[in-house]
Amino acid sequence: MPETALAVKRRGGATLWAGRNWAFLFLILEVAAFIILGQNFQSLENLQNILVACLPVLLLGMGETFVIITGGIDLSVGFVMGFGAVICAKFMVMLQAAGMAPSASIPLAALIALALGVVPGFINGTLVARLKVPAFLATFGMYGIAYGVSEIVSGNTPISGLPAEAGFLGNEYILYIIPRKLVSVFIKPEHVGPDDLKIMLSILPIIVIIAAVFIAIFAFILSRTRFGQHNYAIGGSQDAAIRAGINVPRHLTWVYVISSFFASLSGVLYALKYVTGRADAGSARMLDSVVAVVIGGASLYGGTGTVKGTIIGALIIATLETGMVNLSVPYHNRYIAIGVILVIAVLIDQFFPDMVGRRE
Amino acid sequence: MADAVLQVRGLTKRFGGLTAVDRVDLDVRPGEVVGLLGDNGAGKSTLIKMVSGVYHPDEGQILFQGREVKMGSPMDALELGIETLYQDLALAENLNVYANIFLGRERTKPFLGFIPVLDHDVMREESSKVLKRLEIEIPSLRSQIKNLSGGQRQAVAISRSIYWNARLLIMDEPTAALGVQEQRKVLDLVRVLRGQNVPIIIISHQMYDVFSVTDRLAVMRRGKKVAERITRDTTPDEVVGLIIGTEEVDRNGMAPR
Numbered sequence: 001m002p003e004t005a006l007a008v009k010r011r012g013g014a015t016l017w018a019g020r021n022w023a024f025l026f027l028i029l030e031v032a033a034f035i036i037l038g039q040n041f042q043s044l045e046n047l048q049n050i051l052v053a054c055l056p057v058l059l060l061g062m063g064e065t066f067v068i069i070t071g072g073i074d075l076s077v078g079f080v081m082g083f084g085a086v087i088c089a090k091f092m093v094m095l096q097a098a099g100m101a102p103s104a105s106i107p108l109a110a111l112i113a114l115a116l117g118v119v120p121g122f123i124n125g126t127l128v129a130r131l132k133v134p135a136f137l138a139t140f141g142m143y144g145i146a147y148g149v150s151e152i153v154s155g156n157t158p159i160s161g162l163p164a165e166a167g168f169l170g171n172e173y174i175l176y177i178i179p180r181k182l183v184s185v186f187i188k189p190e191h192v193g194p195d196d197l198k199i200m201l202s203i204l205p206i207i208v209i210i211a212a213v214f215i216a217i218f219a220f221i222l223s224r225t226r227f228g229q230h231n232y233a234i235g236g237s238q239d240a241a242i243r244a245g246i247n248v249p250r251h252l253t254w255v256y257v258i259s260s261f262f263a264s265l266s267g268v269l270y271a272l273k274y275v276t277g278r279a280d281a282g283s284a285r286m287l288d289s290v291v292a293v294v295i296g297g298a299s300l301y302g303g304t305g306t307v308k309g310t311i312i313g314a315l316i317i318a319t320l321e322t323g324m325v326n327l328s329v330p331y332h333n334r335y336i337a338i339g340v341i342l343v344i345a346v347l348i349d350q351f352f353p354d355m356v357g358r359r360e
Numbered sequence: 361m362a363d364a365v366l367q368v369r370g371l372t373k374r375f376g377g378l379t380a381v382d383r384v385d386l387d388v389r390p391g392e393v394v395g396l397l398g399d400n401g402a403g404k405s406t407l408i409k410m411v412s413g414v415y416h417p418d419e420g421q422i423l424f425q426g427r428e429v430k431m432g433s434p435m436d437a438l439e440l441g442i443e444t445l446y447q448d449l450a451l452a453e454n455l456n457v458y459a460n461i462f463l464g465r466e467r468t469k470p471f472l473g474f475i476p477v478l479d480h481d482v483m484r485e486e487s488s489k490v491l492k493r494l495e496i497e498i499p500s501l502r503s504q505i506k507n508l509s510g511g512q513r514q515a516v517a518i519s520r521s522i523y524w525n526a527r528l529l530i531m532d533e534p535t536a537a538l539g540v541q542e543q544r545k546v547l548d549l550v551r552v553l554r555g556q557n558v559p560i561i562i563i564s565h566q567m568y569d570v571f572s573v574t575d576r577l578a579v580m581r582r583g584k585k586v587a588e589r590i591t592r593d594t595t596p597d598e599v600v601g602l603i604i605g606t607e608e609v610d611r612n613g614m615a616p617r
Contacts, residue, residue: 224478225476226466226476229463235454236452236453236455237453240450240463241464243450244463244465246464303452
């Protein structure tokens with residue numbers, strides 16, 4: 001007798017919920033452990049730092065989510081992120097030199113970086129979807145190309161001389177509150193006394209909000225639209241998708257463009273946060289992003305995965321990193337910890353496939 | 361006798377020196393179930409692939425609903441209403457029942473007035489209607505295909521074709537991978553479809569299936585159609601003989617009795 005969703009629902013709700021949401025429970029336990037063991041881990045500042053810290057992995061993971069659901073993989077995202085950072089920084093410097101005000105040059109440079117940043121994705125998509133190059137190889141080629149081009153553009157050194165206002169966008173908050181005294185939106189209060197500064201709350205980092213807007217839009221696309229449905233269908237059976245009349249090559253091309261878009265967005269935010277552009281800005285983040293997606297319940301065989309899962313995966317990694325710094329654990333242990341979590345995620349996927357990746 | 365929905369005239373397909381299908385004629389009339397029989401390599405699949413737009417015939421004509429059609433791709437065949445169910449069924453296993461029925465042709469509704477989003481309610485209701493019409497029982501339309509049995513999958517694939525107005529249904533070994541109970545259900549479904557006037561071509565090796573649901577049988581051997589029989593006027597023994605070639609066939613395709 002086949003197992004129907006109904007039968008599954010009847011059989012032990014709580015354990016099953018726990019099984020299906022193991023990553024979420026793991027995240028809660030992780031946060032709880034660091035709160036107990038760490039110093040002031042639960043402070044607003046630290047929790048917001050986790051959000052900022054998870055951005056590169058989360059944004060690369062967003063694109064990777066779309067790609068992995070279709071059964072592909074995008075190895076180029078780390079260096080496309082570097083490409084986006086370098087292009088953004090370079091144009092900020094050039095436009096400033098041309099006499100443009102920061103209020104115009106920063107958004108313009110960001111838009112140029114995003115526009116050029118999708119070119120690698122278009123090439124990846126064309127190679128994978130139309131020329132039938134395996135995704136692993138096509139995007140691995142782009143991994144090197146994007147890095148090399150970024151190094152040429154940046155002249156092998158981090159780009160400096162960006163407008164100072166870029167750092168404002170990259171490091172300031174939406175809301176400032178000094179309890180019982182002042183609430184300020186966007187504008188950081190000046191001439192604040194040292195006592196007030198101590199109790200001032202800075203809420204919602206600007207770059208987190210920028211990222212959140214795009215993540216929300218694409219989460220909506222994936223879960224509610226025909227494009228999202230076709231994404232899952234292609235991952236489930238490319239043959240079925242083709243025979244159902246879905247234009248699979250065009251769809252896949254878009255998917256790799258989306259992946260590159262998120263990578264270059266991450267690069268732009270990097271340039272804003274660190275007020276520089278480096279070719280290796282995201283080099284260490286590509287594998288982390290794949291790990292985040294897999295922890296989130298996606299299968300590398302395609303067909304499953306959610307944005308919610310990827311967010312949880314990215315938060316698990318960022319919490320781990322932040323918590324280890326908080327506990328002064330040597331940084332290299334992070335690799336071991338993330339490796340262990342990844343293996344656990346894959347084992348769960350392997351042996352309890354019903355527990356992960358269900359979409360409803 | 362009603363006009364044939366499908367008329368195949370002198371259809372021929374060669375692969376290099378091999379003539380896979382050799383001047384085959386075949387008619388299928390409304391509400392008729394035709395069994396297509398033959399040993400491996402007899403040319404059944406090649407014939408069907410020409411009718412479903414996968415291969416282009418080298419010679420001959422295909423007339424569909426009285427008009428000659430030339431199909432450049434399987435999509436052309438689908439647009440005409442020629443639906444082919446292959447053994448792998450082409451379902452997305454990770455999607456649910458109604459998502460598969462509507463795959464590629466999803467219904468949407470406006471969100472915030474202008475963003476088209478999937479309309480799950482409409483797709484589920486419409487799917488449940490077509491399943492009911494075909495007397496198919498599937499516990500939940502929200503079940504993913506991978507949680508369904510082989511027969512249920514077959515039923516979903518058939519429902520999809522029917523919902524999109526199949527005017528001719530071609531089934532390639534529909535019962536091959538199924539258990540006995542499931543086989544029976546699929547055959548019942550074929551009878552329901554015939555009752556609703558959907559013409560069907562069934563390729564099958566299973567003598568029992570062929571005799572229990574078909575009206576007419578066409579037997580192929582080495583690319584040629586060697587015989588055609590009204591099902592109730594023949595016997596499994598004769599048909600097996602025709603398939604393997606021990607039963608002699610004269611020029612008119614009639615076996616001497």
